[in-house]
Amino acid sequence: MSERRRFRKRLARLRPRALGLQSRITLAFALGAMVLSIVLAGTTFALTRANLVSQRESNALSRVYVNANLVKNGARGQDLELIQSQLLPSLQLPAGSRPILRFEDRWLSLTAQLKEETIPASLRETVSSGHAARMTFSLQGRPALAVGVPVPAVEAEYYEIIDLDDLQRTLGSLAISLLGASVFTTLAGAGIGFWAGRRALRPLADVSQAAEAIAGGRLDTRLEATDDPHLGVLANSFNEMAQALQDRIERDARFASDVSHELRSPLMTLSAAVDILETRREDMHERSQAALDLLSAEVRRFSQLVEDLLEISRYDAGAVRLELDEIRLAEFVMQAVRASGNGQSVPVELDSELASVVVQADKRRLARVVANLLDNAQKYADGATAVTLRRVDDLVQIAVEDEGAGIPDDERDIVFERFARGGGAGRRGSGDGVGLGLALVAEHVRLHGGRVWVEEKNPDGSGARFVVELPVLPT
Amino acid sequence: MGTRILAVEDDERIRTAVKMALEDEGWNVEEAETGEDALEAFARHPTDVVLIDIMLPGVDGFEVCRSIRRTSDVPIVMVTARADTHDVVAGLEAGADDYLTKPFAPKELSARIRALMRRARKPDGGNATMRFGDLEITPDAGVVRRAGTELHLTKTEFRLLCELASSPGRVFSREVLLERVWGYGYFGDGRLVDVHVRRLRTKIEADPANPRHVATVRGLGYKLQG
Numbered sequence: 001m002s003e004r005r006r007f008r009k010r011l012a013r014l015r016p017r018a019l020g021l022q023s024r025i026t027l028a029f030a031l032g033a034m035v036l037s038i039v040l041a042g043t044t045f046a047l048t049r050a051n052l053v054s055q056r057e058s059n060a061l062s063r064v065y066v067n068a069n070l071v072k073n074g075a076r077g078q079d080l081e082l083i084q085s086q087l088l089p090s091l092q093l094p095a096g097s098r099p100i101l102r103f104e105d106r107w108l109s110l111t112a113q114l115k116e117e118t119i120p121a122s123l124r125e126t127v128s129s130g131h132a133a134r135m136t137f138s139l140q141g142r143p144a145l146a147v148g149v150p151v152p153a154v155e156a157e158y159y160e161i162i163d164l165d166d167l168q169r170t171l172g173s174l175a176i177s178l179l180g181a182s183v184f185t186t187l188a189g190a191g192i193g194f195w196a197g198r199r200a201l202r203p204l205a206d207v208s209q210a211a212e213a214i215a216g217g218r219l220d221t222r223l224e225a226t227d228d229p230h231l232g233v234l235a236n237s238f239n240e241m242a243q244a245l246q247d248r249i250e251r252d253a254r255f256a257s258d259v260s261h262e263l264r265s266p267l268m269t270l271s272a273a274v275d276i277l278e279t280r281r282e283d284m285h286e287r288s289q290a291a292l293d294l295l296s297a298e299v300r301r302f303s304q305l306v307e308d309l310l311e312i313s314r315y316d317a318g319a320v321r322l323e324l325d326e327i328r329l330a331e332f333v334m335q336a337v338r339a340s341g342n343g344q345s346v347p348v349e350l351d352s353e354l355a356s357v358v359v360q361a362d363k364r365r366l367a368r369v370v371a372n373l374l375d376n377a378q379k380y381a382d383g384a385t386a387v388t389l390r391r392v393d394d395l396v397q398i399a400v401e402d403e404g405a406g407i408p409d410d411e412r413d414i415v416f417e418r419f420a421r422g423g424g425a426g427r428r429g430s431g432d433g434v435g436l437g438l439a440l441v442a443e444h445v446r447l448h449g450g451r452v453w454v455e456e457k458n459p460d461g462s463g464a465r466f467v468v469e470l471p472v473l474p475t
Numbered sequence: 476m477g478t479r480i481l482a483v484e485d486d487e488r489i490r491t492a493v494k495m496a497l498e499d500e501g502w503n504v505e506e507a508e509t510g511e512d513a514l515e516a517f518a519r520h521p522t523d524v525v526l527i528d529i530m531l532p533g534v535d536g537f538e539v540c541r542s543i544r545r546t547s548d549v550p551i552v553m554v555t556a557r558a559d560t561h562d563v564v565a566g567l568e569a570g571a572d573d574y575l576t577k578p579f580a581p582k583e584l585s586a587r588i589r590a591l592m593r594r595a596r597k598p599d600g601g602n603a604t605m606r607f608g609d610l611e612i613t614p615d616a617g618v619v620r621r622a623g624t625e626l627h628l629t630k631t632e633f634r635l636l637c638e639l640a641s642s643p644g645r646v647f648s649r650e651v652l653l654e655r656v657w658g659y660g661y662f663g664d665g666r667l668v669d670v671h672v673r674r675l676r677t678k679i680e681a682d683p684a685n686p687r688h689v690a691t692v693r694g695l696g697y698k699l700q701g
Contacts, residue, residue, distance in 0.1 A: 261556060265486050268578040272492035275581045279499045303578055310557070325665060326694050335661040364558070367662055 025197035033189020041178035096163035256313035343374035496581035510534025544570035550591035590658030639699035
C-alpha cells in the first residue's frame with residue numbers, strides 16, 4: 001500500500017461518522033440560510049447605522065450654526081452673567097442637547113458638569129484654530145456627539161454636547177430584531193431543507209421498502225411507474241431487476257419440482273420391477289439376492305428423496321397449503337409413532353391431562369415430522385428412547401429423545417438446514433440419510449405456526465432432545 | 476376366471492411393470508394406453524376394477540372416470556402425481572373410489588383393490604331392509620330406494636351408506652369410516668370420506684345442500700338419521 005493511500009485511510013478514520021443524506025441536505029439548507037441572513041442583517045445594520053448617525057450629525061451641525069449665530073448677535077457687549085442666565089437658555093436646544101460656550105477665555109454652560117475638560121482636547125484645538133468640527137466620543141461611558149463652531153466676531157467658540165443614547169438604543173433594538181430574523185431564517189432554511197430532503201429521498205425510501213419486501217419473500221413487489229425522468233429510470237431498472245430475480249427463483253423452484261416429477265415415472269417402473277423380482281427372490285442365486293436387497297433398499301431411499309425434494313420445492317415455490325384438521329394430539333402422536341418405520345417400539349410418555357389437548361394440524365405432514373425425527377434418532381443415535389408430550393401454557397411440546405452422542409452447541413441450528421448432516425454424522429450414521437428430513441421438519445413445523453429446536457438430554461451434553469412446539473387450540 | 480383389472484397408463488414401461496407385478500398378485504390385467512382405448516376395452520370386456528392414470532394424453536383420466544361412471548358402478552382407483560393437489564378431489568368427484576400417488580408399491584395397490592371389492596357390511600340384527608324416512612336400504616340385495624325409486628350408487632358409496640346405517644344416529648369419525656370402508660388406518664386421507672359423503676348426498680338427499688339423512692357433526696364426523 002502506498003504512503004498516500006495509507007494517509008488517506010487514516011484521514012478517513014479521523015473523519016466523523018458520515019451524516020445521512022437527509023441530515024446533510026438539511027444542514028446545507030440551514031447553513032446557506034444562516035450565511036445569507038447574516039450578510040443581509042449585517043448590511044442592513046451597517047447602512048441603517050451610517051444613515052442614522054449622519055442624519056443626526058447634519059441636523060446637529062445646522063442647528064449649531066443657527067445657535068452660534070444667535071450667540072454672535074447676542075453676546076456682543078454683554079457681560080458673562082447675562083450670557084449665562086439669558087442667552088444660553090434662549091438657544092434652540094432639543095432634549096439631550098447641551099450648550100457650552102467659551103467666551104473671553106471663560107467656559108459657560110447651563111450645568112456645572114459641563115466643563116472645558118468635557119470636550120475632547122483635539123476638538124477644542126481644531127475649533128480654536130478657526131474650523132468647525134464634530135466628534136463622537138464617550139461621555140461618562142455613554143456615546144455622545146460634540147459639535148464646535150468658532151464665532152470669530154465675538155472671539156467665542158460655541159459647542160454643543162448631544163446625547164447619542166437614544167440612537168444607540170434604536171440601533172440596539174434593530175440589532176436584536178435582525179438577529180431574531182437571522183435565527184428565524186436559519187431555522188426556516190433547516191425546515192425547508194428537511195422537507196426538501198425528505199421529498200427528494202422519498203423515492204429512495206420506496207425503493208428500500210420494495211427491496212425489503214422482496215428480501216422478505218414477496219417477490220412480486222414492484223415500484224410504481226413515475227413520470228419523473230430520473231426516477232423513472234431508477235424505477236424501471238429496479239423493476240427489471242426484481243422481475244429477473246423472480247423469474248430466476250421461480251425457474252429454480254420449478255426445476256426442482258419438474259425434476260422430481262420426471263423422476264416419478266422411472267421410479268414407478270423400478271418399484272414395480274423390484275416387486276416382481278422380490279416375488280421370485282427364492283429362485284435366485286445368493287449373490288443375486290444380495291444385489292436385489294441393495295436395489296430394493298436404494299429404490300426405497302430414492303423414492304423418499306424424490307418425495308422430499310418435491311415437498312421442499314413446494315415450500316420454495318410458496319405453494320404449500322396445509323390440510324388442517326382438528327386433531328387430538330395424544331392419540332395422534334401415538335398413532336404416528338406406531339405408523340413410523342423406525343419407532344414402533346418407542347414408548348410415548350404423557351400426562352393424563354394431555355389426552356384432551358387439540359391442535360390444528362395437517363395430519364400427513366405432522367406425522368412426517370414425527371417419523372423424520374424418529375428416523376433421525378435411528379440414524380445418528382441408535383434409535384429414540386422416548387417420545388414425550390408436555391403442555392406449557394397454551395403450547396404443547398412433542399419431544400423425541402435419544403441417548404446418542406448429542407449435538408454440539410454450534411451445530412444445533414445447522415442440523416435443520418438442507419443436506420446438512422452434523423459434523424459427527426459420518427461417524428455415527430450408517431450413511432443412508434438423505435439430508436432433507438430435518439429441513440422438512442423445520443418447514444412443516446414453521447407452517448403450523450410452531451417452533452422446533454434441539455437441546456441436550458443429559459446434563460453432560462450427551463443425548464439429544466428434538467422439541468416440536470405447537471400452539472394448542474383453545475377449547 | 477379371476478378378477479379382471481383394466482390398467483390405463485400411457486407410459487409403456489410403467490404399464491408393463493405394473494401389469495406383471497399385479498399378475499404376480501393374482502389378478503388378471505388388461506392394458507390400455509389411452510383414454511379412448513380404455514373406454515373401448517371397458518365396453519368390450521367385463522371389468523372388476525379400473526386403474527387410471529390421471530395424466531393421459533387426449534381424453535384424460537377425469538373424463539374416462541366420468542364416462543365409466545355413466546354406465547357402471549365398478550370400483551375405480553386413480554393414480555395421481557401428487558397427493559396435495561386439487562387433482563385428488565377432482566378425481567374423486569369425477570367418480571373415483573380411491574387414489575394412489577406415483578410411485579406406489581404394487582402390494583399397496585392390491586390391498587386397495589381388495590378393500591374396494593369387499594361386500595357391504597350387513598347390519599347388526601340381520602334386518603333385511605332398513606328405513607330412514609323415505610330412504611329404504613336392502614344391504615343383501617345392494618339396493619337403495621328413495622320414495623320407491625331405485626338409486627344407482629357405486630359400490631363404495633353403498634358400503635359407506637351401509638356403514639352409517641349399521642348404527643343409525645351414531646357419529647362415525649372420518650378415521651373409523653376410512654378404516655371400515657377403505658381399509659385405511661389413522662392416516663387415511665379424510666377427503667375420501669368428505670367427497671364420498673358429498674356424492675352420496677347428491678343421490679340420496681332430496682336437497683343435497685340441506686342434507687336430511689347424512690348429517691355432518693362438526694369436528695367429529697358424520698351420522699345417518701331418519
